[in-house]
Amino acid sequence: MYRILPKSMLSLFVLVLPLISFANSPLDIKKSAPQSYIVVKGDTLWDISAMYLASPWLWPRLWQVNEYIENPHLIYPGDKLNLVWRDGQPILTLKPMVKLSPKVRVLDKQAVPVVRDSLLLPYLEFDRLMTRTQLDQEARVLGSSHGKHFFASDELLYITGEQHQSKWGIFHPTETYTRGEHQVVLLKQVAWATLHSSDQQISGLQVTKQVQEILRDDIALPIIDPASSPLNSRFYPQPSPPEMTAQILGAVDGGQYLAKDQVVVIDQGTDDALVQGSTFELYQQASPITAFEGDSQLIQQAKENNLQLPNFRIGSLMVIRPYQYFSLALITESQQPVGLDAIVQAPVSP
Template sequence: MLRLLKYPTLFIGLLLTSFISNASEESQPLTIKKDAPSTYTVVKGDTLWDISALYLDSPWLWPRLWQVNPEIENPHLIYPGDRLSLIWKNGQPVLSRKSMKKLSPKIRVAEKQPIPTVLEELVVPYLESDRLLSEQKLKQSSKVLGSSNGRQYLTQQEQLYISGVQSQANWGIYRQMETFTRGEHVVVALKRIATAERVDVNDKMTSLSVTHQVQEILVNDIALPIVEGEIAELSTTFHPTPSSQGSFADILGTIEGTNYVGENQVVVLNRGSSDDLAQGNMFELYQQGADIDTSLDKELEKGAQFPDTHIGNLMIIRPYQHFSLALITESKQPVALDTKVIAPQPVAGAQ
């Protein structure tokens, strides 16, 4: 039975052509686990990441194992009931799929969703609500001015006012959390605490009616319009791929400001789309090796260290220009600011 990993639900299209285009991935040998099953029938509750890990030590290399079947209407998605078979072609492992029985060439027995990668609720907030905003955009954003009764803490029952004459219908109210710096680039992490609808405009102010609230709204909280399709370039259908060989990043912290995080939590990295990062890019996490007391061995040079220890993996879920939000998909121990974040290392040997 598969061990169901608590990752976010990302419906993953197994796009073989885009995966093969990454030369650094192709250089990695594809190693099948010794106990990998020759056949497996997908059941409800499985995730793509789980099935990948069932066959591969490096699950992000899954598309190289996957055999697209031209007889299947949509060969990029896997559904409950599909049967996977491990075969060998030209000395290379290939995983093919036999679809569940169809009523017709275009209609399945049941309308089912393709299996997810991980649990959606862990990722969606960072795609739709919580975000990073540059200092410049933050200064230009509307602020919560308060309510007619003059109270500093506002509830859902009160009509609130934000600065400026605004025409957008739907709004998010955000709390400023942590600030992150990368050279001259500075961003502020924002956490959405409420949503609201535009009611009226009144002398350089706009009134809003709160529609949903998770905590009290404060004067000077940030108000940002919710624009339909504003993150259209982001998707929940990307697939995990290794980041470019030799690439690395630093962990700057978390939106909540915690110093240590673990599996299924999100961190801020000092790399982004300007560094060619995209959704789904994978990194490995390493704990730096401690210094060695070289007085115990004259053969060791001063400053020698023990080898770094692999402690987990993370996936880019939302890249910004100079920063990214990344989900820790595996963690054997707490991840801290000094944890090394590097591209997946080539796997030695192949079957």
């Protein structure tokens, strides 16, 4: 008799599959990796991983779990990392330079993030992908008392509804992305504001920073309290589910060619077992074989047979904010400009 696993157990099984599939693959330690390293302010977990590993997404296998740390992936400036070998396998151990209780270490705001907070936090404070139904429920920019179509940063801006949150972001809806029957709208932030006044139908916002013009009917979103969000900046890189592929649908900042530290939208999400830190590798499709007059018969035959040369690796990206059917992902490495046609696939075991 077969037993059907509960959905919660099945989801957990799917999430650990990437790590299980790489459990027996050898770790490739870089020749330049230091035997010991003291973490400094400004380091990121991805940079430290790349310092030791040719494949930074294998970080969970290199990192030695420390029983006295509640979250073993939290590392702090001043901590000393030591590369040791046990049973023929490389392991990184940690010696805290400042002894803190597990609770204090977890709550410490200075723990090394997986990537720079400036690249990550803007996508955790606000929803950047929304369905049309969700957009219809959000506050809208009504305008200013001057009746202008465009608003300057020193003007008082009015939005719909009685509001109580103190900090706000103003967004333009831009691209709409489709995956089967599912659609999301990408929001681009154009301004920051604070609550100035509020009554039963209208609230006033004072614009504090503006990077683009604010238009009537733009979206106003309150800043999400990190304490109430299941997402945060303290996660670690890990391989995406085996053999998974994804498509880059577009870039948050627009453009056809992208580079390191840019954020893109991909067509996979939590329903596909992606989590914060899920990593993909980027490949460019190889050029087709060409043949010219005078080339050998073997070259001519290879062209006629449409022989395909191997694709070549051009970088990597990491999921920083997964949604149900889509995700926002950060390009963590780019050896050349990354086009929207780049091949996105799960890391292959070394």
